[in-house]
Amino acid sequence: MVFTFILVPLVLASLMPLIGKISKRFLPDVLTNITLLFLLIYSITIGRQIISSGTGIRQLVWLGQQLNITLALDGFSLLMLFLISLISFTVGLYCINYMEHYGSKAIFYALFLLMITGMNGLVLSTDLFSIYIFLEVAAVASYALVAFGLGYDELEASFKYLMLSTVATAFILISIALIFGFTDSLRLHDVALAFQLLNTKYLVGLCMALFIFGFGLKAAIVPFHAWLPDAHPSAPAPISAMLSGVLIKISGIYAITRIFLNVFGLNPAISTVLMYLGVISILVGAIIAFSQNDIKRMLAYSSISQIGYIILGIGLGTPLGILGGLFHLFNHAIFKSLLFLNSGAIEQATGTRALDKMGGLAKRMPITAATSVVGSLSIAGVPPLNGFWSKLIIIIALVQAKAYGFAIVAVLASVITLWYYLIIQRQAFFGKLNETWKDIKEAPFWMSASMIILAMICIAIGILFPIILKSWLAPATNVLSAGVNYTINLFRF
């Protein structure tokens, strides 16, 4: 039953404050991680069924009475669901040690689970308004999580994030209201069909523009990125990993891709707009990241840059471009989460995020250093790691579509990416050990374990990429390549 993905984290979140009264740390840790592991295993089992059967649409009828909770799980939403489950599981493990000194672990886990509920709900919805509501569930939980440290910077960043997010949701809501006004329905199937019948490019153009403002702000595409470089570094490291790794992709890219490709249909004009937004994000993110001294801020700007690659690939609209975009989305979630977890381990050990104060940490923190090297090389696109293949596919797709300019920028930005990740490695981990840090220790067990898992996944995907492409990414690409017809034919309930 697909509804489990929404119900289980929601129920556990609601019970968490009570569980926290019984046991402050042990029970919240154990229950949350068991639940996250269950969701991960369940997403894999259900995924195998869907991949083998080819289609995967479910309608929920509860207890014999029609409650009309309609959820759909297809190749694209499955990929996202799996990604959410995978990253949240590793982040959950990391939290066991990392969140010790923040206090109120039960409330933290409650908010964390609600964020997962929101993302899972968004991915499974077949209705524009439900998408909006679950977007808000994830967003409200994430505002609180960004400010969880209660310091001045955290509160300021969270407030800025809240304000800009509200503007984004206002745009999204206006667009949904317009669509409802003209089509009398909010279901993706009805809306897709109505737009085919109406054939109104003005309305589609307006709604797309509003969605680009709204979801673009959520995805932090340049020029709507102002909130991200504050919000992501200020959050506790595991939350930064969730925000940069998954949340911006679900609430921004998943929503925009699903609506544009499967409901409105991608036309050449919108494709060009998306590609330009993508390429601007790649450049601006990379160039600003280059000059940062705060390690988490550098990673945050790097997220903007990598989101640009994803948008560029998906915006291109060819099956290969979509495949590359989705593959990069998948990979970026893994290595960016890993890098944020690394930065959290460093911050916890040294108490600083300033790169120029670090140095030689590899001698004291070998696991963090080794996993960080894997993450950095992956994101920079060094073969044979996973980031190399996804960037390569995007660049091949661009060349095939004769978008040479975009391809050149993508390659150049990749070099810049490699450069600033090498700076991180050199300043933080290599060179002479700074005397101040001679007594620091490696990250505790669970933190190290989650970093190792993510690093292993980076390497495994890099080596086994044909299998991943065939089993998990091809169904998702098929859904998106089929365009509007997919929604019209298969989302009919």
Add this chain to the structure above:
Amino acid sequence: MTQILLLIALVIFSILTVLLRDLLKAAISLAVASIFLAIIFFRMNATYAGVFELSVVAGLITVLFISTIALTKGESDVRESKVVRILFPIFFVLFIIIDIVVMKALINRLMVVRYPAPIGNFGQVLWGQRTLDLVGQIGVIFAGVFAVIALFRKRGEK
């Protein structure tokens, strides 16, 4: 005509809410704006939306705002930049112009698709057909409550 006057009143009170520097006055003008909105809802046959707007937004939220304002002290006066006061009217006028142009173009040109309306009364539609939204709403409420608990916890616990 009445409708247009009501809409203008709604916009004026909304602007006042943004521009007034006294928080108490701003909260009250927000309440007045939502009363106008509630009247517009009633006139457009959205009676349930009107009731919720009136009782929750104009009533409950205003009470919450005003009690919060009464509980805070005005010691830390934050200086606001004057740029906002100049930029806001410019953006507002621009927005109105774009809005009128776009909407006029759209409304005159577009056909509308009419799917059959949901069968049943308000309660049946809400509980029977928007159940997933209600689940989402439970999530939003929990998130809000836990956010308050998390942000107002004792700092010593950190």
